[in-house]
Amino acid sequence: MQKTDIAQVITDSIVKQLEQGVAPWVKPWASKPSEGAPHNPSSGTQYRGINFIWLSLLQSSGDFGTSSQWMTYKQAQNMGAQVSSRAKGKGVQVVFYKPLEITGALNPSTGKHDSKVIPMLKTYTVFNADFIDGLPVNEVEITEEKTEFQTLAECEQFIAGSHAVIKHGGDRAYYSPSNDFIQLPNRDDFKTPADYYATALHELSHWTGHTSRIDRDFSKSKRFGDSAYAFEELVAEMGAAMLCAHCKVDGQLQHASYIASWLKVLKQDSRAILKASAEAQKILDYLVKVDEVREAENEALPLAA
16 A cells, blocks of 8 residues: 555545445444454554544455454564565555644743644554464453343443433434433334444434533534534444444444435545544543443442341
């Protein structure tokens, strides 16, 4: 892959998938202990934001490998492995972003140097583990695989831990910002339990945008204009994809009715996908933190006599 504008490369790939009627962030993995979202076995971290979306898309296509493990050439060497000769043309650019403070000229009125923060965006190349030879085999403890009921029960607990008000009934799923509640059809109206939870996580993503939480309102920004609603839906869809990965839910996330509006947003601004995935990551981080607080509070409760 040639080194070019990474935002444009990712946007073009996603636009191509959307034009075929497929939302490429629909997770390509199954809920098995040995599989998962894209991660780096060298650093022990899961890829975040746009890297999560991008590498998930590539895993799904299979053109660059299907393993959930991705790492740099040097990281592979440090683990005693080697990127294979078969990996020619299989390197994938991912994004490293951080705010960078720049010191400016001396301000005579304050006697201090002015400074400003600018975004620093760098790229580096990673390879899929399918094209890396000699990686150590992880010793996996053989345990009984969780049943679907147990997995969904954990997701139920995760959602309940948010303390979001969720009502059931009717034939629509939506979040009401003015009344701050989520409305879902009855569980039995969904084809599968996983589809129910995927839908619930999508609406929970919208719920996080309330002013008392993340305070996410794109209608206030001139950048999005009439596309603010479509962009919020894009963020919620990506947020739900990340949450499904976290909760190991196999539900389908494609909301076909929004595809045309998503295409419009992405074609107008190639960097919209970076913004959307960053906002989706905030959703996951917020809800995971809420869940961790809930677990800590439960552990602190005194045992019943």
